[in-house]
Amino acid sequence: MKENKKLLLIDGNSVAFRAFFALHQSLERFVNHNGLHTNAVYGFKTMLDNIIESVNPTHVLVAFDAGRKTFRNEKYADYKGGRAKTPTELSEQFPYVKKLLEAYGMKYYELQNYEADDIIGTLAKQGEEQDFETTIVTGDRDLTQLATEKTTVAVTQKGVTEVERYTPKHVEAKYGLSPAQIIDMKGLVGDNSDNYPGVAKVGEKTAIKLLKQFKSIEGIYENIDELKKSKMKEHLIEDKEIAFMCKDLARIRCDVPLEVELTDTVWNGSEHQKLVEFFQEMDFKRFLEKISAATQDDPAQKIIEDIKFTALTKDNVNQFNFDAEAVEGVSFYLEMMGDNYHTAPLVGFAFNVGTKYFASRDTELLKYPNLRKLLENENIDVDLFDGKRTFVGLNRLGIHLTDIRFDLLLVSYLLDTSDNSNDLGKLAQQHDYTEVLEDEQVYGKGAKIKIPENDAEYYSHLCNKVRTIKKLRTPLMKKLETNKQEELYIKIERPLAIVLAEMEIDGITVDTQRLEEMGSEFKERISEIKQTIYQEAGEKFNLNSPKQLGVILFEKMKLPVIKKTKTGYSTAVSVLEKLRGMAPIIDNILKYRQIAKIQSTYIEGLLKVTFEKDSKVHTRYTQTLTSTGRLSSVDPNLQNIPIRLAEGKKIRQAFIPQKTGWQIFSSDYSQIELRVLAHISHDANMQKAFAEGQDIHANTAMNIFELDSPADVTSNMRRQAKAVNFGIVYGISDYGLAQNIGITRKQAKLFIEKYFKIFPGVKEYMEKIVISAREKGYVETLFKRRRYLPDISSRNYNIRSFAERTAMNTPIQGSAADIIKVAMINMQKMLKEKKLEARMLLQVHDELIFEAPSKEIPILEEVVPQVMDAAVSLDIPLKVESSYGKTWFDAK
């Protein structure tokens, strides 16, 4: 049996250097609680993970330089002379790089009088003899001289995670030389950083030319007479000794007397406990999460302090009485089996009062007055995780939750909108609290998901959740305060959760009969179009498969390929539109796609989620997901019901009021994002346009097309100007704009330049927000919602550009989201105060949708715009437009 022995040799100093300078810009962000810089350790660790994954080594050794002086200094006193001193921020990290290696269970080694290179060279040679497959990782190209058929030299690129792999073939392709000739090249060229000179005036190009001709330095000097008289020849002759000396310096030793053998470098993986401790010492939170996730199938590894709790049953529940005066607050958790809290079985609860914990599987017990009081009494503060979910769940039991104080999920989201885990355990870890397991660890996942039968196991998990809520309240509220986000939480998000819960519980009525009618109509049309397409294609295939469609269009019919995806041909609408007219099949495919989408997503999809008992859909608004602060809507998504195309728009006819004689009423903010932009950018021109009630897109068109009168604006100009306005909001790029409205990039660039000339305040805002994001690491909305943008300093152009556009867009999109949230809270309050029967049912980002008895319509027409207008006071007015009708379709 032949073993697959894989040896990994790492040049520790060189990689640590690379890591340090790769993350140099973020130096001050990588500081642990003891003030130690950790960027090089971090980079080193990232590199290790990457290389382990790709190499999967059986043996590992990391070599370090032992000191400044080596045998090379005896040969050449100035070797590595004049080198700048290693920055202390880096040198202080070397002991920790070694500690990291210990935690990884990796051998490291250094040897007096030799460099890391020589250790690596020697072991690589031994590896060669013992039939190892070897990978050398370094930041130093000199080591490419070690490349052989069985030894690859991976040289780190700009960062440390990307490497360039030098096999003999790759060396040949890159330099036209063999690995051994690298030594000759170094001899001729010299090395600035190692401070040896080489032959005067000979650089890489010349050296390669010479070596191609003469093979080696020895070869050059044996045949030196063949060279024509030239300056170069003179230099070569003059520096002959230097050349041989430098070659000797450049040659990595492969015969160093080591005290380690390859058998000492066997690698058996990392040591979990050491890793945890080390990451804690370094404050590497993300890595801690990762390793705890990796070991989650072994919950026994995690030792959590036991909580004493009382299991509640029908028989003992009445023994406990909680004096409302004495109860300062209660942390409460309601467990359900499944995501959809409108229907998920209620399978348990737990809470604490003071130091006492209680738990039960029987949620009916909550109806007992002594427990009910804890949740319904206005003098008792309730702390929980996901208030909206809990509110809806309790509502199913007829319990009406009041006075939520702390919502762990919501607060955590506000502190960092990119931390949007829904699992209490995961989320707690992000706040350094680890005394609770993730649901997956206790309940399992997929088909095997189930509540533990063992009471002790189940109840302690529930009680741990309660304790987590209790423990995290004070520190997280403090963080909110530091960020000045208390108002955002208390005035907006917390009350909004209840408003959303009420909207979800109400639901919106669906005319299922209408949907089914439309369904059978579409079904026929789909099968007709399908037949035509099969005929035109000359065969049957699965039209829903882009892969099969691609074969038909681009291979069989030989239509030109416009765009490719990762996996094959793109058949997206933008592509098909370009193919239009080249074959009749294209139009039919477009039509098919359009109708099939309506059928599957909106007709069948909607029918699937309509509740039979009330013929309603009860969406769930995700309040803690988007990174900008918008809501999203699931099960079903009611925020993407068709409207742009006539056929899809008909779906809206199926959304009707719950009672006959009622109406659907809708109000939307007109151009709220551009108004927000006008406000936060303080751009005088844009503000003026809005203050005067101008058509902003026409106004923009006049300006960028340099027209004198609004009458000269054609509809096409307005359309293009509108696209420019949208582009601005998204963080414009000429490419994106060009793509969107089908003009050249040059034209797009001109448009943008003109735009910024007309609206210089906008330009200034865009520049400032990016700089501010770079300095602070985050951007904020009007109401201090925060989004962190770690990528804003990335060295990768694409990643950085994306972060920059995000920096421009998030305050705009996010502030608009803030505003409508305020309006929703005030609106719900208003409906209650005025004792209206009208119900607020849906929110679609800039639009609120109600149902109401006809007689209340005039009231809504007045009140809704008023409330929406007054949600915030900007430098310019907001504008709200309303309409109504007997279905959602008609309310437009």
Added chain:
DNA sequence: GCTTTCACG
């Protein structure tokens, strides 16, 4: 589970 496509603001 991932990819592609397409619906919305």
Added chain:
DNA sequence: ACGTACGTGAAAGCC
């Protein structure tokens, strides 16, 4: 030169 519009969710195919 690089190669992108911002934010979402659902269905279907495919492995």
